[in-house]
Amino acid sequence: MFISPMLLETAPGPFSHSNYLFEPKVDGHRLIYSQQSGNVRLYTRHNNDCTRQYPELRLPFDSDIILDGEVACTDPQTGINDFEGVMSRFSTRQHSKVQQFAKTLSATFAIFDILHYQGRDLRKFPLMERKAILHSLVLPSSNFGIVPYIEGAGEALYEQIEARGMEGVVGKRKDSQYVSKRSANWQKVINWSYAEVFITGYKKAEFGWLAAVPDLSGKLRPAGIIEHGASPKHKQAFRGVCQQLVTGEDKNHVYLEPRIRAKVKMRNWTKSGLLRTPVFEQFIV
Incomplete structure (x- = not known):
C-alpha cells in the first residue's frame, strides 16, 4: 500500500529548539516500504514502484508494516552518501545488472518514520511515539538502518554535518502527526x-x-x-x-x-x- 509522503519546508538557516528533534538529511531518494500480507513493495515519493531495483531491500519484517525513509548508497572512498550511485541503482531495470549492483553498490534503507504496524495506522500518533515504536523493531538485515536523531540541538548537529560535507539537517516537531503534504512541522536546512x-x-x-x-x-x-x-x-x-x-x-x-x-x-x-x-x-x- 502506498502512502503519499510528508514533505519538508525549507528553513531560513540552522536552528535549535526544545520542541524539535533533528536528524541528518540522507542524500538519496525517498522510499515508502510497504509490507502487506507478507508481500513487500517499494515506492518512490511519486508512487513509482521500484521494488525490482532493490532486491536487497525486499526482505520482510515480523509483521505487516509501512515505513518512510530514504534509499541511499555509500561511496566506499569517502564513506559519504553517493547520490549518483543511488540514481544509477534506481535507473537500472535489466535483471542481471540489478543483481550485480546489489553486490557491488549495495543500497541501504535509512528509515526515519513508521506509518502502519501490526494492523494499526500510526500517522496520528505524535512523532516521538512513532519513533519509539520504530526503534523497537528488529531489522531484517544490515541493509536496513534507523536514522539517528538528537533533541533540541539543531545548530550543533548542523556544524557536524557541514564539517563532514554531508547534505544537511532536518528539524521535526516532536508532537507532529504524519500528513501527506508539505508541512512547516518538518523543515530542512541544506548544506549548500x-x-x-x-x-x-x-x-x-x-x-x-x-x-x-x-x-x-x-x-x-x-x-x-x-x-x-x-x-x-x-x-x-x-x-x-x-x-x-x-x-x-x-x-x-x-x-x-x-x-x-x-x-x-x-x-x-x-x-x-x-x-x-x-x-x-x-x-x-
Whole structure:
C-alpha cells in the first residue's frame, strides 16, 4: 500500500529548539516500504514502484508494516552518501545488472518514520511515539538502518554535518502527526556549496542559463544549467545585456561571450564535474 509522503519546508538557516528533534538529511531518494500480507513493495515519493531495483531491500519484517525513509548508497572512498550511485541503482531495470549492483553498490534503507504496524495506522500518533515504536523493531538485515536523531540541538548537529560535507539537517516537531503534504512541522536546512560561474548562453524554450567554469588550463568548460533562483529583476537585467554578447545559436540555445559572471549555490559537484542543482544567487560585477 502506498502512502503519499510528508514533505519538508525549507528553513531560513540552522536552528535549535526544545520542541524539535533533528536528524541528518540522507542524500538519496525517498522510499515508502510497504509490507502487506507478507508481500513487500517499494515506492518512490511519486508512487513509482521500484521494488525490482532493490532486491536487497525486499526482505520482510515480523509483521505487516509501512515505513518512510530514504534509499541511499555509500561511496566506499569517502564513506559519504553517493547520490549518483543511488540514481544509477534506481535507473537500472535489466535483471542481471540489478543483481550485480546489489553486490557491488549495495543500497541501504535509512528509515526515519513508521506509518502502519501490526494492523494499526500510526500517522496520528505524535512523532516521538512513532519513533519509539520504530526503534523497537528488529531489522531484517544490515541493509536496513534507523536514522539517528538528537533533541533540541539543531545548530550543533548542523556544524557536524557541514564539517563532514554531508547534505544537511532536518528539524521535526516532536508532537507532529504524519500528513501527506508539505508541512512547516518538518523543515530542512541544506548544506549548500557555492561556486562562481560564467554564463555562456541560455535556453530558447524555457528559462535556463548555461554555466561554465575554468578547467585546470584556464579554458572554460560546461558546468550545467542554472534553472532556479533568478528573480524577474535578474532576468530583466540579463536580457538587457545579453543581446550584445551573442556569438551564435542552435535549435535549443543561444550562445554568449563569457562576460557575465554569477555566484550560484548547489548541492555539490557531480563526479563528471557538473553543478548539482545549481541555484542563482547574484551577479558578480
